[in-house]
Amino acid sequence: MRSIRTYLVAMLMAAFTLVTFLAALNGYLISMREAEQLLDRQLRHASSVLQQAYSGGAQQRDPAAIGAASAVVNGAGNGEEFAFQVWRAGQLLFASPRASVEPIGELEAGYRFANSGGYRWRVFTRVAADGDVFVVAERADLRYLIAEKVVLKSVLPLVLWLPVAALLVWVVVGWGLKPLRDLGQQINARRSDDLSPVALERPPLELVRLVESANSLLARLAAAFQREKEFATHAAHELRTPLSILKVHLHNLGAELPPGEPSLAHANAGVERMCHLVEQVLDLSRSNPELRQGKFAPLDLHALARRVTAQLWPAFEEKGLSLELEGDEPARFSGDEAMLEILLENLLDNARKYTPDHGAVRVRITATDSAVALAVEDSGPGIDEDQRERVFQRFYRASPDAACGTGLGLAIVEHIVRAHGARITLQRSELGGLAVRVSFPR
Amino acid sequence: MLINSVVLVLREVLEAALLLSVMLALSLNLRCSMRWLALCLPLAVLGIGLFAVFLDSITDALEGTGQELLTAGLQLAAFAACLLVICLGERVRAGARQSPLLALGFSIAVICAMVREGAEIYLYVTAFAASPDQRTAVYVGAVIGAGIGVSLGVLAYGGLRAMSARAAYVLCLCLVAVIGAGLVVQSSQLLEQIDWIAPGEPLWNTSAWLSEESVPGQLLYAVVGYEASPAPLQAWLWLGSALAVPAAWWLGRAPWRQRRAPA
Known part of the structure; x- marks a missing residue:
């Protein structure tokens, strides 16, 4: 979890789920207890109805009385889940159709659980003043299921709505982390030379x-x-x-x-x-990009190269070097002309210094839709591949006997390349020496 | 029904979730790549699927003891993988290079625990699939139990992550010791059920304080292998397994300390 948002959402959802589910379980247990008590009160009421129905002194199983007592406990139940008996001095006087002829539990007043006819029953026994015993029983498994069904209806939404809660938490955490995101974006969007203070509106x-x-x-x-x-x-x-x-x-x-x-x-x-x-x-x-505020303006690199090569021509001629300028004209892009002039001077100066007398130096400029490329090639000794990264370091000289160099030329070039968002590569030249290629984005 | 379902599923999920959290925290602590997790989660699901498909064959195998043996084997394999992780992890802490066996240890521990617990839940939930009266309560209970178990696992991982590296490592070792000992005791009980191990006279009985049938008793059984009246073999197995964790730690540490000593 490397993302703060993912971490927070996972932890919050875990805490939320834990508390919600524990609360749901607690609610379930309380509701079940309440439901049990309610069902117990119904049993007691049913026994009272049964006692009143029996007060006529019926000696047979009376369907009307059975129906009345059944309705109190089960509503529209089919009777399987409900049973009752009336006992006098150990004799069964009156019972529901499917009730056992044996007592359902002990014939003592109060609530109890008892087994009868292969089922477990919740039983309420009422002992009348004249000694008659009224037993009303309800199948424990079915009554439990009915109560549970009712309670589940209140628990189920908590489970089903959890994904919605997760979505909300995800969105809300995202809002909470917005200042952090804004701060990161503001710092990322800065130019490398912009060291002005970070301004965050109403930071948390x-x-x-x-x-x-x-x-x-x-x-x-x-x-x-x-x-x-x-x-x-x-x-x-x-x-x-x-x-x-x-x-x-x-x-x-x-x-x-x-x-x-x-x-x-x-x-x-x-x-x-x-x-x-x-x-x-x-x-x-x-030329240091961190220190210099670049003065970028549209320019023609080919025209600039023509001017620089003309300026340096006498020095090349002095060594008997041939200096060619080839390529597309014009090669326009936005750049800092003064810096690019320094870049060209340094590349040409290096080529002149390291190319033996009567050698060749070529400047080639090519323009495409996306970039303008400058290549300065020579017929000198070139630079070994393993040294090509290091020559951009300050005061580093590829050849220790090159007493004429300061070791700063390519470091300056690299600064200017970086300031222009360009790319520089050192390769083997077709002329046999070094080819320095710089690609400026358009 | 709902409460029974919650307790049973929570019992299974809690054990796997805690073990997974501890393995994740250890992996983070040892700077081991978490790529093993991406591999072992689908493998665990595949394992549960295979268990479901071949349930009848597994149950009938080895004269009807296949399921118990497979479950006990998974638990012992998970514990062995935990020991491997601790041994190799200590070597990494002592300066050795990360070994691929470490990621393998994490994977085996998590896959075995998840397949074992997932299979138990699958058995329980599918048993009620044909009973429309109880199905809803069982499913809702399973979701609530799983939700509580996973939440506790995630929070445990968050807690271990928030601690200092040293404290988290020590706590992870302690948790591996008690969870691992629980796994071994549970596997011994399975082997006792199929008469591979003879039952012994109880050493003590703490049912009066904490019954195994109570909800806390069942959860403790799942996490640390709580037994109210353990036989001597079970007590020794628990103690031996818990002590195997510091032994694995020492084994991982000792050779490196000796090599460094002359310097």
Whole structure:
């Protein structure tokens, strides 16, 4: 029972059934007792009628008197369930047609059960002042059945209506759990970057603390994200200024030193790498879907790719790489253009870095009704299958000797893919190297 | 008639419902998948159906002792499965991997108990099917008895689920001990009825305090095998069966403790 509703309905129905059935049994026992008493009073009354009918002193079995007494006890009964006898000094004076000639039970005043003629009887015996004994008897089994039939009519509805009660309990428990369902739906429907407090209209007491705790947690989370965002942005900005100053000093130093000084070349390369790293850290921070409010607008990915490839063309040409752009034009969908530009730059930059000189890089864009797919393929060494999941981790490098990479490029790409609800896969390229495919939903 | 019907059906259903609740609570406690339940409920219904179809053949088998032997066998099998569950369950608690035998133990215990009790109810209810005067009272009584028994079982499961895992486990072991001992005593009485076991002189007689014929006496008989005047064999069987539960618990625990000790 993993559902609270099922659990509650099962427990409530069990408790309800138990109490109802026990109450029904109690009611049954009380009613049966009442019915017994009522039937006993009828027996007593029948004996009184019999005594009055017999007061004429009839010596024979009188059908009129029998009928009168029978009617009191049985109504329209056929007489089998009822018997009576009149005794005087041990002599049977008068009896119902099917009554035994032997006394039905002891001839002493009062109620009792007795066996006679193969049946068990409920007997009332009246002893008159003149010594005559009037015995009125009713078959115990039949009288019990009649009483039970009557009582069952009041018990049966309790059993038959139980499924209706179960249905009502199911519906009512569902109403009771509605605030919990609303809370779950509200949290589920949120965007991943929405850390605003949960607002539940008139929350029940049981949920007030939960909502307060969740809101407190969300507030702390929002503050932590804000601090992280500000730290990365501030740190990157603060590093940019001394790096720019360093570049100026290196430039001046280059003017003073003889051309081709190896230490200066190393220093320049180091500063360039550090500048790139700072930009990457800034991009990583900016592209984090948890921190960034995306500026989504309709765009043409093919046009964007044309612009980015044109910008990066000189760097490709420098290594003697061929760079092709193929595919459907236009390839429109809703995206964050600035972020997608960073994504393309990183994918192309990786392809350029890891493809040997005079290799080939191809950008292909295909559009279908449901998605726009971007593929960046190269003729480089590719990435082993067992490393393809890990290359999206920050500062992870598939090849340790790839000194030119920061290990942040694919982490930034993964952030941007996630922010767009897209899917990224790394495969073997037809060109022999890596094929990075990103599918954006339309 | 209604009261008789309620008591008889409640007596049977209560025992099976309590055993099922305890097995479910143990399964939850041991983090064992509940898939065994989905399998054993239809199997129990099938078992009751087969019993109904072959009732005459079963009754006449083995010189007229077939029904008693089958019922006693089901009760002993249910108890043996309970012991298996406790032994393997304790191993799981001690860190061993879940064994398929554990789910099998749960299934056998529940199927045997349900088939045995279901067959008794079937016999009783069908005996009155041809009597229109009493049929309604018997059916309504059966529904009320079954409703009370199932409700008590569901509430027992809810109670065991609401307790802390440790307390629920200990209580489950205690319940298995008394219910299991009751099963063994009931089976011994069946074997006594067919003269497989000789009746002995009663050790004591508590009829004056609690008669076996009274409603509480009948319910206690169903759940824990209460006997107002037990023979020595029955008393020893009850005690031995109840002690078999801690023994199974120890058996499941001991080898694992020894292996861990050197570390």
